[in-house]
Amino acid sequence: MNATRFAGDVLGVLRAHVERPVPLVITAARTSYPWPLHLGNSLWSIVAYRTVRDAMPADRRPGTIASIAVAFTTYAMAGGFAACYLMLGRPPAVLQSGTILPVYIALWAMVYACPFDLAFRALSQPAVLFVLGNLSEMDGYTTALNYMEEAFPLSSNSPVFPVLCGLSVMLAGALTRHFAAHGLDRGLARLDGAFRADALFYALLFGAYFYGALLPCAGDLACAKRTGFYEALPLFGVARNLAAEALNALAPVAASAPLVAVGAAKAKAD
Numbered sequence: 580m581n582a583t584r585f586a587g588d589v590l591g592v593l594r595a596h597v598e599r600p601v602p603l604v605i606t607a608a609r610t611s612y613p614w615p616l617h618l619g620n621s622l623w624s625i626v627a628y629r630t631v632r633d634a635m636p637a638d639r640r641p642g643t644i645a646s647i648a649v650a651f652t653t654y655a656m657a658g659g660f661a662a663c664y665l666m667l668g669r670p671p672a673v674l675q676s677g678t679i680l681p682v683y684i685a686l687w688a689m690v691y692a693c694p695f696d697l698a699f700r701a702l703s704q705p706a707v708l709f710v711l712g713n714l715s716e717m718d719g720y721t722t723a724l725n726y727m728e729e730a731f732p733l734s735s736n737s738p739v740f741p742v743l744c745g746l747s748v749m750l751a752g753a754l755t756r757h758f759a760a761h762g763l764d765r766g767l768a769r770l771d772g773a774f775r776a777d778a779l780f781y782a783l784l785f786g787a788y789f790y791g792a793l794l795p796c797a798g799d800l801a802c803a804k805r806t807g808f809y810e811a812l813p814l815f816g817v818a819r820n821l822a823a824e825a826l827n828a829l830a831p832v833a834a835s836a837p838l839v840a841v842g843a844a845k846a847k848a849d
Contacts, residue, residue, distance in 0.1 A: 605810045608721035609800075612679065616721065619714025621683050624654035625690050626702045626711065647687055653759070655683065657752030658719055662726045666744045709824065713817050720813035723748035723781075724788055731789075731798040738789040745785035750778060780819065784812055 607613045628650035632640055641649060652660060656673050663671035673679050690698045701707060723745035730741040757773060758766040788808050796802030803809065 605813050616718040619711050620718040621686050623711035623715040624650050628654050653755045658748030661747040661751030662744050717813045719749050720816050731793045742785045749781045
């Protein structure tokens, strides 16, 4: 009996260590910038920007300083800049940190200066880039929820301002890159189709945080923390990405199924 109980306790501890790291990282994002989110977001932005830059004609590629500035402001930290400058009217915390920008520049140098371009080749592998992209998105969700908490006292118990703060975090970078790629006229023409689904999903997600945690707790962060929404909603957002990736992977198989069936029927008829 004691041996069984001991084995159960050991398995419980092991399971907790396996299951809890991601929620614990999310929780830590309330008061700090956890390294998995920091490194994931930074590396994703560097690799994603370099992929775009390498596809440009050589005479149109920005130089090193311009590239770091563009990648940092429109890929890595666009949401924080938008929420702070446009919504909350204060300098973003990223510019007040003594580590975020230096670490970003160091990672940039690693990716661009690595011998034989090994770092970029490894990080741009689809599976690795998918993981980095989801860490970046999780960073976006936690940042958005943090700014929603900051916006709540200014909201008069209305969801409009906090939800808009959250939307600005999640959409600012993509909107900036969208208009940079398409220009104003074509960008506006394609805006609804490009962002309708994401904007609706984010609005519903942040509405759930407002009505599930902020409003019932009257903005009390200790109370909001006990609801579990802060950990659950980012995980739900990442689960959406995983589901979309799975559907994309299955699409070619589903598309080929009728052809297989036709081929089998024809072989049987022959």
